[in-house]
Amino acid sequence: MSMEILNGRWPFWLGALALAAIAVGYAAALGRLLGVSGMYERLINAKAELATEREERAFRDRTVLEEALRRETILEMQRAGAPVPPEPAAGAAAAAGPELAPRVPLWGQLVFLLMMLAGGALAKALSGGLGLQAHPDPAHARLFGGVSPLVLVVGGVLVGFGTRLCGGCTSGHGLSGCGRLQPGSLVATACFFGGGVALSLVLAQVLA
Amino acid sequence: MSAGAMAAVPAADSGANRRSISGWGRILAANAGFGLLLGFSLSHIGFGDFGEVHRMFTFADLRLVLTFGGAVALCAAGFATLTRRWQFVRRRIQPASIAGGVVFGLGWALAGACPGIVLVQLGEGQLQALLTLGGILGGTWLFGVVQRRWGVGVTERC
Numbered sequence: 338m339s340m341e342i343l344n345g346r347w348p349f350w351l352g353a354l355a356l357a358a359i360a361v362g363y364a365a366a367l368g369r370l371l372g373v374s375g376m377y378e379r380l381i382n383a384k385a386e387l388a389t390e391r392e393e394r395a396f397r398d399r400t401v402l403e404e405a406l407r408r409e410t411i412l413e414m415q416r417a418g419a420p421v422p423p424e425p426a427a428g429a430a431a432a433a434g435p436e437l438a439p440r441v442p443l444w445g446q447l448v449f450l451l452m453m454l455a456g457g458a459l460a461k462a463l464s465g466g467l468g469l470q471a472h473p474d475p476a477h478a479r480l481f482g483g484v485s486p487l488v489l490v491v492g493g494v495l496v497g498f499g500t501r502l503c504g505g506c507t508s509g510h511g512l513s514g515c516g517r518l519q520p521g522s523l524v525a526t527a528c529f530f531g532g533g534v535a536l537s538l539v540l541a542q543v544l545a
Numbered sequence: 546m547s548a549g550a551m552a553a554v555p556a557a558d559s560g561a562n563r564r565s566i567s568g569w570g571r572i573l574a575a576n577a578g579f580g581l582l583l584g585f586s587l588s589h590i591g592f593g594d595f596g597e598v599h600r601m602f603t604f605a606d607l608r609l610v611l612t613f614g615g616a617v618a619l620c621a622a623g624f625a626t627l628t629r630r631w632q633f634v635r636r637r638i639q640p641a642s643i644a645g646g647v648v649f650g651l652g653w654a655l656a657g658a659c660p661g662i663v664l665v666q667l668g669e670g671q672l673q674a675l676l677t678l679g680g681i682l683g684g685t686w687l688f689g690v691v692q693r694r695w696g697v698g699v700t701e702r703c
Contacts, residue, residue, distance in 0.1 A: 342589070345589075346589065346590070346591050346608075347586075347589045347590055347591075347612075348608075349608050349609075349611035349612045349615060350615060352586065352589070352590040352609075352612035352615075352616070353611070353612050353613075353614075353615025353616040353618075353619055354615075354616075354619060355582070355586035355590075356583075356586060356590075356612070356613075356616035356619075356620075357615075357616045357617075357618075357619030357620045357622075357623055358582075358619075358623075359579050359582055359583050359586065360616070360620050360623075361619075361620060361623030361624060361627055361628065362579060363575060363579045364624070364628045364631065364633070365627045365628050365631075366571065366575040366579075367571070367572065367575050368628075368630075368631040370633055370634070370703055371579070372703035373659075373660045373661040374660040374685070374703075375702060375703045376660075377660055377681065377682065377685045378685055378688075378689070378702070381682065381685050381686050381689060382689065434632065435629060435630055435631050435632040436630065436631065436632060437631075437632045438631055441572060441576065442572065445572040445573065445575075445576045446576065448573060448576040448577050448580065449576040449577075449579065449580035450580065450664060451580070452576070452577050452578075452580030452581040452584065453580045453581070453583055453584035453587075453661060453664040453665060453668070454584060454664045454665070454667055454668040455580075455581055455584060455668060456580065456581040456582065456583060456584020456585035456586070456587075456588065456665065456668065457584045457585070457587070457588045457593065457664065457665035457666065457667065457668025457669045458584075458668035458669065458670070459581070459584070459585055459668075460584070460585045460588035460589055460668075460669070461588065461668070461669045461670060467670060468670050469670045469672055470670055470671055470672060470673075471672045471673075472673075473673050474594075474595045474596070474657070474671065474673065475596075476594075476595045476596030476599060477595045477596075477657060477673075480599070485673075486673065486676055488655050488656070489655075489656050489673060489674075489676040489677045489680065490676050490677070490679065490680040491652075491655060491656075491680065492651075492652045492653070492654075492655030492656025492657070492658075492677065492680065493652065493656050493658070493663070493676065493677040493678065493679065493680015493681040493683070493684060494652070494680040494681070494683050494684035494687065495648050495649065495651050495652025495655065495656075495680075495684060496649055496652035496653060496656060496658065496659060496660065496677075496680070496681050496684060497652075497660070497680065497681040497682060497683060497684020497685040497686075497687070497688065498645075498648060498652075498684035498685070498687055498688045498691075499645045499646065499647070499648030499649030499650070499651070499652055499684075500645065500649050500659075500660060500685075501645070501684075501685055501688035501689070501692070501698065501702065502641050502644060502645025502648060502649075502688060502697065502698050502699070503641055503642050503643075503644070503645025503646045503648075503649060503699060504636070504641070504642070504645070504698065504699035504701060504702035504703060505636075505702065505703045506649065506659050506660045506661070507659040507660075507661065507662075508660075508661055509703040510636070510646075510703075511613065511617065512616060512617065512620050513620070513633075513703065514636050514703075515617045515620065515621075516617055516620025516621050516623065516624045517620075517621075517624050517633065518621065519635060519636035519637075520636065520637060520638045521636030521637045521638050521639060521642045521699065521701070522636045524638045524642045524643060524646065525636075525642045525643075525645065525646040526646070527646070528642070528643050528645075528646025528647045528649075528650060529646040529647070529649040529650035529653065530650060531646075531647070531650060532646065532647040532648070532649070532650020532651050532653075532654070533602045533650040533651070533653045533654040534602050534603070534604075534650075534654075535650075536602075536650070536651050536654040536655070537599055537602030537603050537654045538602070538603055540599075540654065541599070541603050
């Protein structure tokens with residue numbers, strides 16, 4: 338069993354367990370849902386994203402300053418013997434329901450993407466097959482022949498455009514969205530899986 | 546300034562930061578750990594192998610179909626029990642959910658990669674995945690241009 342985990346393909350139940358643990362664990366740890374295509378979009382818009390993060394930081398600093406000033410003012414009023422204004426109900430908002438977590442900063446998402454790449458390399462290294470392959474994937478080349486590289490680029494563009502059009506990909510819609518039974522995610526997942534099945538069946542008929 | 550007053554200022558400050566960004570150590574650990582685990586798992590599941598993905602889409606091999614279906618079922622159980630303290634975005638059905646889903650599915654069948662998988666393929670040493678990654682980044686950029694101009698797309702994105 339332990340050899341199977343480090344070496345070779347996982348049985349379906351182990352893969353399902355790992356993917357679910359990652360999607361739920363990420364959301365439980367950070368309060369934000371896992372979604373890889375959203376990370377790409379934020380990296381593409383890195384300049385605007387970083388400006389937003391700077392604004393949020395400045396706002397947070399101002400909030401901290403205002404809170405400190407308020408406390409000092411109350412202390413000053415107490416010393417002077419003046420009537421003290423009532424405390425705002427801090428616990429009321431938290432008790433009302435679940436909280437909305439702040440967004441994961443851009444650097445955190447970049448770490449996630451780079452570590453995904455490292456995870457692929459680690460899996461390959463531990464099963465003894467690490468090395469660079471410049472030649473096209475054999476199954477891809479068998480299906481598409483000489484235009485295989487072009488098909489990768491065109492397919493990539495459709496993946497990038499399509500995931501942003503429907504607002505998520507296999508992780509954001511497929512795991513995080515379907516797992517929470519969100520209607521938009523269930524429909525998007527049915528459509529991307531259905532689209533993949535339809536085209537693959539046609540390709541297998543026409544090209545194979 | 547007394548020792549008590551000096552101690553009170555940093556304490557209040559770090560408390561506010563913990564509430565608002567949940568600590569950079571936590572962000573680093575969660576993103577590095579779950580990222581590594583996801584890349585490692587996807588590689589062993591075989592999602593980075595075009596042949597496996599093609600056999601999934603043509604139902605020639607049901608292992609990946611069962612893996613994905615099982616993961617969704619386990620996610621449903623996990624989200625229902627473990628993440629109740631957080632509030633998440635709701636995803637409604639919109640025309641772009643269907644159009645975008647189909648376009649993504651066609652691309653996945655052609656390239657054999659979704660946005661996460663292409664990184665796993667690169668990590669595995671598949672250099673031709675650079676073409677796919679270039680395409681995905683280009684497509685993401687193109688959507689931004691189209692969206693700013695014509696306002697297409699779903700309103701809640703992740």
